[in-house]
Structures are given as C-alpha cells and as structure tokens.
Amino acid sequence: MKMDVGPLRSMLHERTHHTIEVFLYRILNGKLSKPDNFGRQAKIVFDVWKKRGLPLDTPDLMWVKKYIEIADKLNGGEKVTLDTKLPEPFSAREMKVVEKLLYERRSIRQFKDKPIPDEMIEKLIYAGIMSQQGCNVDSRRFIILKSPEEQKMVRSDIPIENCVMILVCQDIACYQAMKFDEYVPQNLYFDAACAADQICLMAHALGLGSCWLTHGEETRQKIRDHFGLPKTFVSRCHIIVGWPDEAPIKSLRMSLKDSMVKKEN
Secondary structure (H helix, E strand, C coil), rough: CCCCHHHHHHHHHHHHHHHHHHHHHHHHCCCCCCCCCCCHHHHHHHHHHHHCCCCCCCCHHHHHHHHHHHHHHHHHHCCCCCCHHHHHHHHHHHHHHHHHHHHCCCEEEEEEECCCHHHHHHHHHHHHHHHCCCCCCCCEEEEEECCHHHHHCCCCCCCCCCCCEEEEEEEEEHHHCCHHHHHHCCCHHHHHHHHHHHHHHHHHHHEEEEEECCCCCCHHHHHHHHCCCCEEEEEEEEEECCEEEEEEEECCCHHHHHHCCCCCC
C-alpha cells in the first residue's frame, strides 16, 4: 500500500504478464492445465491498485482488467473465446513500405531551422512506448529538450543545432521492486534500446531525420539535478530529431553470408 506508484504499476503489468498472459493461450488450446486460482497474484496487486484509488481507465489498466476478467471466467468454469487474430503476412505493397522504413533509414546530424509540430513529437514518443520490453515492466520514461541551453546539459560528440532532443530514460525502481535489476540486468539496456530504435524509425516515416547517441553518468547526474529526479531515474541515451538538412550516403552492412555464423555440415 505504501509502494511508489511507478513500481506498483510495473508489478501489476509484470504479474499480469507472467501469471496470466504467458499461460493463457496454452490453457485455451489444451496444451496446459489451468492452475488453481489462475491469475491470483495479478488480482492481489490489482486490488491494492483499486484500494488506493489509482486510475483504472488508462490503456495499460484496461489491458490488465481484460486479462483478469478472462482468468476469473476460466476459474468459474466458463468457456472463453478470444476475438484476437493470428499475425498474417504483409501484402507485397505493404512489404515495400516496411522495406523502405527498415532499409532506407539513416542517421541525420544536420537539421533545418524549422520547428517540429508537437503532434509529431507525440507520435515519436508513442512509438517508443509501444516498443518491445522485457517482462512488460514498462519502466521507460522520456524527457523532451527543445531549448538549446537545456540541450547543452547532454554531452555530445557532434555539433547539434535546430533539433529536438529526446532523452530515453528509465525508472530503475520499477526493476528493483521485483529484483529484476539483479535477475535480468541486461533487460534494462535492451528495453531502452528498443524504445530508441522505434523512435528513430517513426522519425524516418514522418520525413524527419534522427541520430541515436549515448551519454554517461556525468550527463545523467546533470539531468537528475536539473529536473529534481531521484537516483533511480536514469537517462540511458538521447536522440536528436529535426528536419533533414543533409543527405548522407546510406551506410551499408556486410553481406548476409558474412554475418551468419553456422557450423559446417
């Protein structure tokens, strides 16, 4: 009842994921027997959430409620049929768009003196929010720096101007609440990287340019001090975004053959 809201929310997401979601589909197709009190742990955390009067109408809480309701029906002996669909291959036309997005994106480091509309920035952040994450912890947080003076807090190895800077951050307390910082510490970096990647892809789709950069503890501490954030708040990397004012040659990679490691027959 006294846990900070951020870690409590993460625990609710994680318990819903690990005690309901990952088992549900095997239960429904008969590959796994339903355990007694299916989803009990998620319900316990959800009850705490409700008793504290915390919001119930956000997208993530609607997702939690849906899974708990399904678990309750199964526990009550009801038959459950989901309205979800299996993934389908993209059409040839759709694949051209996907390939344009994935294969033509490039890092842009010079930008025009032209503001980015707020609705575009929101699209970038939402793309980061919707990226993959380990154990559904949902620890990612974002800081948007538009002022050149504030951007100077972040150490950069390239000159930057006419850009918006997005800091991809994490609330480490969300991992610590379940000791994931000890059990799966690698997830911290992967979760931030996935968010940064999707932000860059969305920027490319919107006709913007972006460049993904990293920084160290000195910058992290400046960010904490400037915004009055706790030690558990970590800025992991930053992305500069703007209207492209350069057209660099797209860097190419090694061949498929050279990149694949396999044993000879």
